[in-house]
Amino acid sequence: MNTTTEQSKLIDGKAVSQRILDEAAEKVRKITTASGTTPGLATVLVGEDPASATYVKMKVRRCENAGMKSFRHELAAETTTDELVSFITQLGNDPTVHGILLQHPVPSHIDERAAFEAIPIEKDVDGVTAGTLGRVALEMPAYGSCTPAGIMTLLDAYEVDLVGAHAVVIGRSPILGKPMSAMLLNRHATVTTCHSRTRNLGDVVKLADVVVAAVGRPKFVQGNWIKPGAVVIDAGYNEGNVGDVDFDAALSHAHLITPVPGGVGPMTLATLIDQTANAAAQQLGVTL
Numbered sequence: 001m002n003t004t005t006e007q008s009k010l011i012d013g014k015a016v017s018q019r020i021l022d023e024a025a026e027k028v029r030k031i032t033t034a035s036g037t038t039p040g041l042a043t044v045l046v047g048e049d050p051a052s053a054t055y056v057k058m059k060v061r062r063c064e065n066a067g068m069k070s071f072r073h074e075l076a077a078e079t080t081t082d083e084l085v086s087f088i089t090q091l092g093n094d095p096t097v098h099g100i101l102l103q104h105p106v107p108s109h110i111d112e113r114a115a116f117e118a119i120p121i122e123k124d125v126d127g128v129t130a131g132t133l134g135r136v137a138l139e140m141p142a143y144g145s146c147t148p149a150g151i152m153t154l155l156d157a158y159e160v161d162l163v164g165a166h167a168v169v170i171g172r173s174p175i176l177g178k179p180m181s182a183m184l185l186n187r188h189a190t191v192t193t194c195h196s197r198t199r200n201l202g203d204v205v206k207l208a209d210v211v212v213a214a215v216g217r218p219k220f221v222q223g224n225w226i227k228p229g230a231v232v233i234d235a236g237y238n239e240g241n242v243g244d245v246d247f248d249a250a251l252s253h254a255h256l257i258t259p260v261p262g263g264v265g266p267m268t269l270a271t272l273i274d275q276t277a278n279a280a281a282q283q284l285g286v287t288l
C-alpha cells in the first residue's frame with residue numbers, strides 16, 4: 001500500500017476539532033453580546049496527579065482561546081467526599097459558572113460518583129452524571145460524555161453510515177464505553193459492547209463494521225481482528241502516546257482509522273468547549 005492511500009484513511013481529529021472550536025468561539029461571541037455575560041467553565045482538580053494537571057491545563061487553554069472565562073480550582077489531595085460535594089454544589093449555585101468539569105480520576109478515598117452527582121445536570125458539560133447518561137440513552141437533550149460525543153461528531157464528519165452497521169465497542173466505563181454504545185444505538189447501529197469478561201473478543205471484533213476501542217491497554221486490538229473496510233476509532237490513550245489499537249497492523253485492513261495522537265483526543269476537548277457554550281446559551285436564554 002502506498003503512503004497516499006494510507007494517508008487518505010486517517011481520520012483527522014485535529015482538523016475537525018478546530019472547526020468545532022471555531023464554531024464554539026463564534027457562539028461565545030454571540031452569547032456575550034446578546035446577554036452581556038461571558039460563558040464560564042469551572043474546572044476542579046483534586047490532588048497533584050501530573051497527567052490530570054496537564055489535562056486541566058489543556059482544557060483551560062481551549063476555554064480561554066474560545067473567549068470563555070475559566071474558573072480554575074485546585075483542591076488538596078486530602079479533600080474529603082463531603083468537602084468536594086459541597087464545593088461542587090457551590091459551583092452549581094454560582095450563576096457565573098455555566099459548566100463544571102471535575103477532572104477524574106479523583107483520589108481513591110473520594111466517592112467519585114457522589115462528587116459527579118453534585119453537578120447539576122444543566123451544568124454537566126462533561127457528561128458524567130447518571131442523569132445525563134439516562135437522558136442520552138433515552139435520546140433526550142443532554143450534554144453527552146465528551147469523548148463518545150466527540151467520536152460521534154468525527155463519524156459524522158467522515159459520513160460513516162451507521163444505520164444497520166455492526167458497531168463493536170470494547171469497554172463499558174460510565175464515561176466512555178456505555179455512553180458510546182448508547183449513542184451508536186440511537187443512530188441505529190447494531191451494537192455489541194465488549195468488556196473484560198467477553199469470550200473470544202477477537203472473533204467478535206472481526207464482525208465489526210465500526211470498532212471503538214476504549215480499553216486502556218496499549219496496542220490491545222490486533223490488526224488481524226479488523227474486518228477489511230472497517231472504521232476503527234481508537235479512544236485509548238496510554239503512556240508514550242500509544243492507543244488501544246495496534247495502529248500499524250490495523251491500518252492496512254481499515255477503511256478509516258483514528259491516529260493517536262490527533263484522533264479522538266482533540267475531539268474530547270473541543271466537545272467540552274462546545275457543550276459549555278451551549279450550556280451558557282441555555283442558561284442565559286440566548287438562541288444560537
Ligand code: NAP
Pocket residue numbers: 147170171172173174175176177194195196197198201213214215216217235236237238244264265268269
Ligand atoms: P476504564 O474505566 O478503565 O474502562 C476500561 C474498559 O475496558 C472496562 O470496561 C474494562 O472491562 C475493559 N477491558 C479491560 N481489559 C479488557 C480486556 N482484556 N478485554 C476486553 N475489555 C477489557 O477506562 P476508560 O476511562 O473507559 O478509558 C479507556 C481508554 O480511553 C483509556 O486508554 C483512556 O486513557 C482513554 N480515554 C481517552 C480519552 C480521550 O480524550 N482521548 C478520554 C477518556 C479516556 P470491565 O468493565 O469488565 O472491567
